[in-house]
Amino acid sequence: MAAAGGGSSKRTWVVDMEKKLKEADKSSEVSRWERHCIYRVPPCMTNIKSKAYQPQVVSLGPFHHGDSDLRPMEEHKCQALRQLLQRTERTFDELVDGLEDIAEQLEGMYMDLDGEWRRDGRERLLAMMIFDGCFLLEVMRCTADDGKQVGDYAHNDPIFSPHGILRPKLGLNMVAYIRRDMVMLENQLPLLLLQKLVEVENGNPPNDDFINRMVLKFLAQSSGPVPPGIGLGLHPLDVFRRSMLTGKCHQILSPQGIEEDNAIIRSALKLYEAGIRFKPSKTLSLHDIQFRSGTLSVPTVSVDDSTEYMFLNVMPFERLHVGVGNDVTDYVFFMNNIIDSAKNVALLSSKGIIQKAIGSDQAVANLFNTISRDVMLEPNSALVAVQRQVNGYFWKPWDVRRANLIHTYLRSPWAFLSLAAAIFLLGMTVMQTIYTVMQFYRDDNSSPPPSAPSPT
Structure with missing residues (x-):
């Protein structure tokens, strides 16, 4: 009879448990987990x-x-x-x-x-x-x-x-x-x-x-x-x-000198005010996000009643299924960063990047801000490099001044004409001033010298 305190004779359930632990095989566990692809969302x-x-x-x-x-x-x-x-x-x-x-x-x-x-x-x-x-x-x-x-x-x-x-x-x-x-x-x-x-x-x-x-x-x-x-x-x-992920991720080299704390991209409106342009990517693939020569290309996304359901189910699949990747989750994180208000949605809609069918710009902003809760960007994601490229451009003083000039005066024909007219008037004023000064000295040099006084 086994001792109550656990003497030399082991209880039957302890023996059974030890046998089960010995029979546990890592390879069989790997095989069992590999079969799973449909999950209950925790x-x-x-x-x-x-x-x-x-x-x-x-x-x-x-x-x-x-x-x-x-x-x-x-x-x-x-x-x-x-x-x-x-x-x-x-x-x-x-x-x-x-x-x-x-x-x-x-x-x-x-x-x-x-x-x-x-x-x-x-x-x-x-x-x-x-x-x-x-x-x-x-x-x-x-x-x-x-x-x-x-x-x-x-x-x-x-x-x-x-x-x-x-x-x-x-x-x-x-x-x-x-x-x-x-x-x-x-x-x-x-x-x-x-x-x-x-x-x-x-x-x-x-x-x-x-x-x-x-x-x-x-x-x-x-x-x-x-x-x-x-x-x-x-x-x-x-x-x-x-x-949603056709094509390969673009190989992007991160610019040097960008601090980790500055790796978060600014909102679309702030980037636009700094002169960064937006345009739709050539494809609908979420891999097709690039930044070149001051232009950020982002694939067009249609936002309707089913968009929220789709993203909210794809992201848990990426979290739960080992090896599938984190690409869609990274995209949602990226979009949440550049959309923090309805004004950002309006800007991206005007550029053809967002096609909304769910009502207001604020509703679209709320959607991305909500579904991105508790979402993090993978450290090795290609979008990390894109964000650092954008920030590297954003923080260069000369690029910012040049971008502000372009954004303020060259974004429409009327603004350009106003700038050209102002430069023309300034030039004419300077030329008139120079001509007046030169004429003054010319007249002063050409005047006869004063005659000597006659003897008395």
Whole structure:
């Protein structure tokens, strides 16, 4: 019998714990963590706007499955699956067979998956993902056909008919809500699932670029393309993020002599008053931010109702997924620095850098100032070098004086004409003064000398 105080005989649970610790292997831990790519957003990140992480109309994946507000869409998922099977002449059993070999991979992609999804094996998880995946495929196909009916849906179907695709709701249609739910980190479906479903449908596996393009076309028609040959995206949010970061970061040498404390860039208005010009970058890539010869190039960004949701979900993904990078978070930090008031938004809008569709300039300023809370710039970010380039130019006395001259007198034809007229009048005045002085001395030298007095 084991001693109460822990004698020579160890308690059973202690022996079990020591065995578990010995069996723990670092390589297996690395392998387990590498599989995760869909995460629950921790409370410390959701305090900015909790609504931005909660899907509004449809659950995709296990984290929000069964939420009371999202249950009405489950009927439409059944309808989508039924139509897909009829159209492709497949059975539900064939879909299950096609996905069984990747079931473990799909499960491993979700971090902190509730035990209820594992309790009955993977059958429940697999069934749920088939319903969600087929629903997503049908929605994307209906939209890709510009509202044309896909399959044999009822003419008044609230989701899949042309009427459903285009039906307005509070200024948005239902597809707009689904699109916004698709970029929420907790509401992701693996693209591996979509690829496998299309393979079962057609009998041939689609290539990675096909799946990437299909998802991106649905999510953002105005975004940059996903470069071919990069491999299958992890999920829709990952593909969307990649489309924002096309092209390579510019290699920039930081100017010497700029103190660390001065690495924070000034607001757009202060930079403009110092003569720094702004223009849209040649591409929409967030990598395409450059400073050359007194001009700061920044990619055009469209700010609408979904912008805040998108950034608030991309940034946690960058924080939680090791190795993905911090590029979008760095961009948000950069924009927050140059936008500290509505006047800065008005300036950047006039230069074509911000295209706003959410109302006032102040609303846009509030958006960037809010979502950047608790955000830091990576020390090795290319934007650190850009900020130091700008500040190096900003603090050169001659550049500032020359810039102020240009900003004050050469920014419009009328200002230039006024300056030219003032210089002309000053020149004429100086010339007239010189002529008058010279004429005075000439007249003085040409006058006859005084005659000598006559003798008396």
